[in-house]
Amino acid sequence: MREFDYDLPPRLIAQTPLALRSYSRLLVLDRSTDDVRHRHFGDLPALLSPGDLVVVNDTRVIPARMIGHRRSGGAVEILLLRKEEGGLWRALVRPARRLKTGEEVLFKSHRDGASRVGAAILVEKLPDGVALVELDGQLTGHLNDFGRVPLPPYITQELEDDERYQTVFSIQSGSAAAPTAGLHFTPDVLDDLDAQGVLVSRVTLHVGLDTFRPITEEFAEDHTIHKEWCSVPKATANAIAETKERGNRIIAVGTTVARTLESYAQAGGLLRREAFSGMTGIYITPGYSWKAVDGLITNFHLPRSTLLLMISSFAGQERVMCVYQEAIAAEYRFFSFGDAMLIL
Numbered sequence: 001m002r003e004f005d006y007d008l009p010p011r012l013i014a015q016t017p018l019a020l021r022s023y024s025r026l027l028v029l030d031r032s033t034d035d036v037r038h039r040h041f042g043d044l045p046a047l048l049s050p051g052d053l054v055v056v057n058d059t060r061v062i063p064a065r066m067i068g069h070r071r072s073g074g075a076v077e078i079l080l081l082r083k084e085e086g087g088l089w090r091a092l093v094r095p096a097r098r099l100k101t102g103e104e105v106l107f108k109s110h111r112d113g114a115s116r117v118g119a120a121i122l123v124e125k126l127p128d129g130v131a132l133v134e135l136d137g138q139l140t141g142h143l144n145d146f147g148r149v150p151l152p153p154y155i156t157q158e159l160e161d162d163e164r165y166q167t168v169f170s171i172q173s174g175s176a177a178a179p180t181a182g183l184h185f186t187p188d189v190l191d192d193l194d195a196q197g198v199l200v201s202r203v204t205l206h207v208g209l210d211t212f213r214p215i216t217e218e219f220a221e222d223h224t225i226h227k228e229w230c231s232v233p234k235a236t237a238n239a240i241a242e243t244k245e246r247g248n249r250i251i252a253v254g255t256t257v258a259r260t261l262e263s264y265a266q267a268g269g270l271l272r273r274e275a276f277s278g279m280t281g282i283y284i285t286p287g288y289s290w291k292a293v294d295g296l297i298t299n300f301h302l303p304r305s306t307l308l309l310m311i312s313s314f315a316g317q318e319r320v321m322c323v324y325q326e327a328i329a330a331e332y333r334f335f336s337f338g339d340a341m342l343i344l
Helices: 041-047 137-141 180-184 187-195 234-245 255-266 306-315 317-329
Strands: 025-029 036-040 053-057 059-061 065-070 075-083 089-094 104-108 117-125 130-135 172-175 199-205 228-232 250-253 276-280 295-299 340-343
Touching: 025 041, 025 317, 036 041, 041 187, 041 340, 053 234, 053 255, 075 130, 117 137, 180 295, 187 199, 199 234, 199 255, 228 234, 228 255, 234 250, 250 255, 255 276, 255 295, 255 306, 295 306, 306 317, 306 340
Parallel strands: 025 340, 053 199, 053 250, 059 172, 250 295
Antiparallel strands: 025 036, 065 075, 065 104, 075 089, 089 130, 104 117, 117 130, 199 228, 228 276, 295 340
């Protein structure tokens, strides 16, 4: 895993979003020539061709981070990851070791002077600090009043407006983290894509546990990636097939879209043009044979992460690490609120 490590000056970790989303810088990498260009995200429509298909993830981040306390008074943090069948939630819980099965955690509303209280019961403890929890009716019906948008741990500043951690096309609630490559889009950029003749379609992948799990094993193949729910609607399936038939490119906006499209392709979707939905545990590493994605818009990712491995699979490990060094030298902003890459 050492070949997927790099040193990043802390000042390049973006702590806040830019005032205007599309003002982010955009590093453009051409895989056929190794050419690197430095542009801005608002230039994206001019960099694509009429008939290309841009695929976005329309998931919406839920207010999944909740700070509560045990009846004994000890503080507890719960990060909701995914709603399971039967209504239970899979969640990260801290401190997991101290909580007992059946124990109740209380939460105060942050919207009305803490006059309302909701409760969650720890139903089952799972490995790695994960648990199944049951939310009472107060939490289930008013989660926005008790939870906050969960920012990554490397962001230490509070977000003034939670909508800045949502994409402008977010409609399907269910993610524990934002699909950050989509944060650069604005209605104007979408309009400019349309004017350029570039099509836009949607898929959904609800970002879950693996976003918070770095690779700690020495060898990438020893890492286990967790499953996330994704779907490709019929209209998007048709758009993908038509784009491939006319020889245009499928541009995935982010690694979540890339995982969804490649899962769809592995299930035979490219041949059948059918809607697709289900859990995916696809783990894309160097050596993977890409089937659906022809271009990728992505942010700059953490060292030793599954996302960096995926990007290296798409563009080549040595090339990606060289480009990352060029981005560092040019002082690009990194990670969730940082700048973007377009790989063609």
